[in-house]
Amino acid sequence: MIQDKSQLLNAFKAEFASSVNNVLINSTGERVNFREVSVFEQKSLSKMMIQNENRKDIVYDAQCALINKLALNEGFDVYALTEFDRIKILMEVYQSNFFKNKTEFKCKECGCQNQYELDFSKAVENMDKIKLEELEYEYSDKVRSFKFRFAYPLVKTVSGFYRFYAGKYRNVNQKERQVLDNMGNIEYINLFIKSVEVSHVGSEAEPLRADFASMKYADIEELLAMFPQDIFYNENGIINFVTKNYLEKLNGAFEKPTCQHCGAVYDESVGGAGDFL
Amino acid sequence: MILQELALYVYKYLIEIEMMFLTRYKISPFEIERHMTMLDMQFFMQTLEKKVEEENEARKKAGSGQNLWKSLTAIRDILNFMTMKD
Numbered sequence: 001m002i003q004d005k006s007q008l009l010n011a012f013k014a015e016f017a018s019s020v021n022n023v024l025i026n027s028t029g030e031r032v033n034f035r036e037v038s039v040f041e042q043k044s045l046s047k048m049m050i051q052n053e054n055r056k057d058i059v060y061d062a063q064c065a066l067i068n069k070l071a072l073n074e075g076f077d078v079y080a081l082t083e084f085d086r087i088k089i090l091m092e093v094y095q096s097n098f099f100k101n102k103t104e105f106k107c108k109e110c111g112c113q114n115q116y117e118l119d120f121s122k123a124v125e126n127m128d129k130i131k132l133e134e135l136e137y138e139y140s141d142k143v144r145s146f147k148f149r150f151a152y153p154l155v156k157t158v159s160g161f162y163r164f165y166a167g168k169y170r171n172v173n174q175k176e177r178q179v180l181d182n183m184g185n186i187e188y189i190n191l192f193i194k195s196v197e198v199s200h201v202g203s204e205a206e207p208l209r210a211d212f213a214s215m216k217y218a219d220i221e222e223l224l225a226m227f228p229q230d231i232f233y234n235e236n237g238i239i240n241f242v243t244k245n246y247l248e249k250l251n252g253a254f255e256k257p258t259c260q261h262c263g264a265v266y267d268e269s270v271g272g273a274g275d276f277l
Numbered sequence: 278m279i280l281q282e283l284a285l286y287v288y289k290y291l292i293e294i295e296m297m298f299l300t301r302y303k304i305s306p307f308e309i310e311r312h313m314t315m316l317d318m319q320f321f322m323q324t325l326e327k328k329v330e331e332e333n334e335a336r337k338k339a340g341s342g343q344n345l346w347k348s349l350t351a352i353r354d355i356l357n358f359m360t361m362k363d
Contacts, residue, residue, distance in 0.1 A: 019316075036314035043291050043310065049284035063280075090280065097315045098283070099323075118279065277280055 020072065021096040023089055027082045027132055027152070033072040034089070037097045041066060057162035063090065064155060079159065082152040083191075084250065087277065088127050091120045107259035116257040126253035134194065137241050139231050145199050146231060147207075150242060153191035154213060161191055164217040186232065190224060191217075192242045287315075294322065 021034045045066055052058040067078045067089050078086055100117040107114060137148040153161075165187070199207035212220050224232075232238045258264065291310075298306040313321070 036316055039291065039310040039313045039315055039318050042287055042315050046284040046288035046291075049281060050288060053281070094280070094283070099316075099319045 019096075021092060023092045024128060025081060025085050026088065026128065026130070027085050030073075032076055034067075034070045034093065034096075035072055037066070037070065037093065041069070042097070055166055057159070057166040060159055060162050064159065067093070079154070079156040081155055082132065083155055083158050084127075084130075084132060084152040086155050086158075087250070088124060090277070091124055091127075095120055095124070107262060107264055109264040110259060110262040112259055112261035114257070114260055120254075122255055123253045126255075127250070130249050130253065135241075135245055137238065140201060141228060141230075143201060145201055146227070147197040147199075148238065149194045149196075150192045150246070151194045152246065157191055157213060157217070161187070161217045164221075186239060187221070189239055189242045189247075190220060192246055193220075193224075193238070291318075294318070 019036060021036075022031050023034060024031050045062055048062045049059050052062075064078050064086070067086070068076065070093065071078075078089070100119055104113060104115055106112070132152060134149055134151045137150065139146045139148075193212050195209060195211045195213070197207040197209045199205070210223060215223075230237070295306040298309075309318075
């Protein structure tokens with residue numbers, strides 16, 4: 001929906017006049033205008049996604065390229081934003097470019113026939129309420145102390161991760177790949193680490209600091225392999241920390257449809273960002 | 278999953294439309310593709326379906342057993358309305 005004069009002018013910068021979708025970018029607080037997807041662009045993306053179903057890196061970069069092409073604001077680059085923003089933009093693009101068809105489901109509890117439509121407007125509203133804050137996590141053993149900082153990863157980092165991932169798991173079979181594709185796998189969780197400081201307990205020397213946002217994923221993996229694995233796997237470890245503070249909050253924005261008669265949740269619907277992507 | 282399924286669904290949908298344009302109406306769909314947005318296309322197809330249904334009803338009432346899809350009237354009407362070359 002065109003809301004003001006500047007948006008109308010932006011619409012003419014595109015190759016054809018169409019309505020403009022104004023999206024709030026949560027990490028920067030700016031609003032960016034996106035034009036509608038043309039049939040040709042959607043067809044090309046669909047073809048690419050079907051042909052490269054097993055190459056997440058190619059699909060990921062194709063989606064990012066489309067987002068960059070749709071943006072009407074000069075200098076917009078999705079690779080400089082966070083993954084949280086990318087998911088939200090994709091949802092907005094989906095919302096504003098496709099008719100919502102009604103789907104039917106039968107309630108497992110009471111057998112009642114229900115109708116619902118895949119509408120993510122509520123999920124987008126809920127995502128706007130999530131605070132994108134950096135969190136700290138500390139761990140120390142007898143010898144060393146570790147101070148981690150966490151944040152949603154940059155799109156650039158995730159893209160690099162998928163490229164690395166595609167090379168590393170080139171020969172795994174389909175079942176293994178499905179397990180690895182899960183957003184909650186440990187390697188994906190590592191991307192939420194923004195930086196780490198390591199210091200020796202009782203030492204006055206400057207702590208060693210690594211900024212993960214500027215490192216290649218292969219180096220990050222090598223570095224993390226040297227850390228005590230207890231940091232990741234213990235009850236209050238990094239996996240649980242990231243899952244609780246980032247992934248659960250993101251997935252909590254999605255609401256599953258419920259039965260109109262008895263209120264039972266329909267499990268097979270979209271329950272999180274992983275289901276959407 | 279939704280985006281992956283959507284990609285497959287949209288691709289099939291567009292190929293079917295292309296086939297329809299080429300075989301039934303002898304119109305090149307590629308010209309339309311570059312100038313239409315996805316919303317336009319979905320709206321276009323919905324309108325076309327309605328028009329065809331209406332025309333079908335009218336033909337039945339008039340006692341004609343002719344296959345409706347052979348007629349170009351509905352699509353010509355819509356394309357003229359959208360001020361595009363048919």
